[in-house]
Each structure stands twice: as structure tokens, then as C-alpha cells.
Amino acid sequence: MPDYLLDTTEVIDYARGLNETVKLLRTLFDEGSTLGCCDIVVAEVHAGVRARDRAKVDELLDALRFYSADRSLAKKAGEYIDEYGRKGVTLAVADALIAAVAIGHRLTLVTKNQRHYPMPELMLYVQPGTQR
Numbered sequence: 001m002p003d004y005l006l007d008t009t010e011v012i013d014y015a016r017g018l019n020e021t022v023k024l025l026r027t028l029f030d031e032g033s034t035l036g037c038c039d040i041v042v043a044e045v046h047a048g049v050r051a052r053d054r055a056k057v058d059e060l061l062d063a064l065r066f067y068s069a070d071r072s073l074a075k076k077a078g079e080y081i082d083e084y085g086r087k088g089v090t091l092a093v094a095d096a097l098i099a100a101v102a103i104g105h106r107l108t109l110v111t112k113n114q115r116h117y118p119m120p121e122l123m124l125y126v127q128p129g130t131q132r
Contacts, residue, residue: 007111
């Protein structure tokens with residue numbers, strides 16, 4: 001079973017009760033996969049979570065395995081920003097860090113924003129109805 005890193009969108013959609021996301025996360029968990037988040041996702045979620053969703057967000061985040069971006073992963077994120085910038089592709093610092101954490105910990109990233117993650121070595125969970 002692969003282990004998964006949840007992108008910010010997945011945490012927010014779960015908290016909002018988006019049926020598709022709730023079902024997906026429950027299915028992955030029931031299959032025995034580990035679901036995780038990272039420091040960047042925690043920060044992004046808390047920067048924009050609606051007050052009515054805060055308790056559900058915290059409940060989910062507390063249940064997830066936590067992965068952090070250490071110095072080597074932060075360096076890799078910077079290298080991604082530089083590499084793709086030279087190709088004319090702008091990467092957000094947060095997305096580059098999330099990708100580096102997923103790659104560094106050999107996790108599959110669950111996201112609806114596949115275009116934010118052009119790294120070919122990054123394993124992405126592509127939900128039905130979305131495109132990479």
C-alpha cells in the first residue's frame with residue numbers, strides 16, 4: 001500500500017464535507033494506507049480556514065501522520081523553484097516544499113492541483129475527473 005501526503009486542498013475539502021474527498025480519504029485509510037500532512041499544509045490550512053471548519057480541520061490534522069520539511073528538503077524545494085523558473089514555470093514556495101516533502105519521504109501526493117506539481121519524480125494520486 002502506498003502512503004499519502006495530503007495537499008492543502010484535500011484537507012480543506014474534507015473539512016467542508018465534500019463528499020468526493022471524504023469518501024476518498026476514508027477509502028485510502030480503510031485500505032491500510034498511511035495518510036499524512038506536512039508543516040506547509042498545516043500553515044496554509046490555518047491561514048485560510050473558515051471559523052466553522054476549524055474544529056474539523058484540527059481533528060483531521062491531529063489524526064494524520066506529520067512530516068516536516070527539514071533543511072535538505074527546503075534546499076530541494078529551492079532547487080525546484082530555480083530549475084522550473086529557468087524553464088519559464090513559476091512554482092510557489094509552498095508547492096515546491098510540499099513536493100519536496102512528498103518526494104523525500106516517498107509519499108504519493110493527493111491533490112486536485114496537479115499542474116502545481118510538474119516534477120516527474122513526484123508520485124501523484126490523480127482523482128477521477130481530474131487531469132495531470
